[in-house]
Amino acid sequence: MPELLSVEGLRAGYADAVVLNDVSLSLGQGETLALLGRNGTGKTTLIDTLVGVTTRYKGSIRLSSQPLEHCAPHVRARAGIGWVPQERNIFKSLTVHENLTAVARPGAWTASKVYEMFPRLSERKENMGSQLSGGEQQMLAIGRALVLNPKLLLLDEPTEGLAPILVEEVLKGVERVARDEGLSVIIVEQHPHLILTISQRAVVLERGAVVHQGAAGELQRDNALLNRLLGVCS
Template sequence: MSALLEVEDLNAAYGASQALFGVSLAVKEGQALALMGRNGMGKTTTIACITRMMAARSGRISFAGHDLGRLPSHKAARLGLGLVPEGRRAFAGLTVRENLIAAARRGAWSFEKVCDLFPRLAERAGQRAETLSGGEQQMLVIGRALMTNPKLLILDEATEGLAPVVRAEIWAAIRALKSQGQSILVVDKSLRELSSVADDCVVLERGRDVWHGPPAALSGDLAQRYLGV
């Protein structure tokens, strides 16, 4: 199985403060990879570098056979990177339908297919995004990313701060996407929920990738060491 995304020896900094120290990871076609770690360990910085929202200091990022190098973020996105950013960033003044159509690119995903995945969005199609609940906004942002027909769907803390029933609905959707062959890179803290989706995990600690392996092996003392509060 070929690697869709390869990150090798990634280093990044905010001014004089280095944030990533030689991070490496890979996502294969059809695979779900979990990027894990406590808060402030470099997960979102890694995502920002992959999506070219932030320039890396050094290292290599290869996606779908392309060296992302110094590509601007919009060109990286057009190669097939679909980002669901941390913090639910829907277009507040647009309706649900307008949010989804605005992101549409030619491919399998359509407004109707997104609504099949998230039926609540069909019910709210004419409402402005700013009137939706937090969970509905997150469904909308995931749907918007899918409307770009991504080769790799990147989810950065997609269920953080949501009610348990909504979290369960979103995780069910992520499992459905994985079963359909969607390649996924997911950032989250819940090992229990990630175990139902992820093929492999990469754990970051203080900007370094300190553990790679299947979620079933990340348990007990090991989980407490890297993920415990």
């Protein structure tokens, strides 16, 4: 499988606060990676560093062999990084359809294709962003990242605060994106059982460093390791 993302020796944080220490990982084209760890271990900081909104002290980030570590966030977006932050950051004063079409770039993903994946959004396409439920806002945030037609989709806690039925709907959409569309995805999640089943690989962070990486299925089946790394038994 061709390598899409390569991160080597990454050290980063916010201003003078170093959060990530010597983080290295890679991701193949079409792979989904579960990025796991307890609270405060650096998962969101790693996502933010890939996007370009932290202070990078050393290390390299390459997407399709293109160096990105010195690039501004908008350049990284043009290079193919799509980002759905925890805050979702949809345009609440615009309609669902305006949210999708205002930022769209040419490519396979269009507003119509997003509506096909998330029928709830099609039913609410004329609703303002502020009128959507939390789950609908999350679907819209994912859709808005997709219509940028990225190579890599970064999802930071996509199921946080959602009702179980909406969690299932969101994760089915993410699984389709990777399985059927060949998009690479990194998902940050507090609950490993939700995403290990739809991921090929898993990385666990502890105190800003990688303490485990390997096949997601193997980690899911190893209850003792899950408990030791994450304090859970799945």
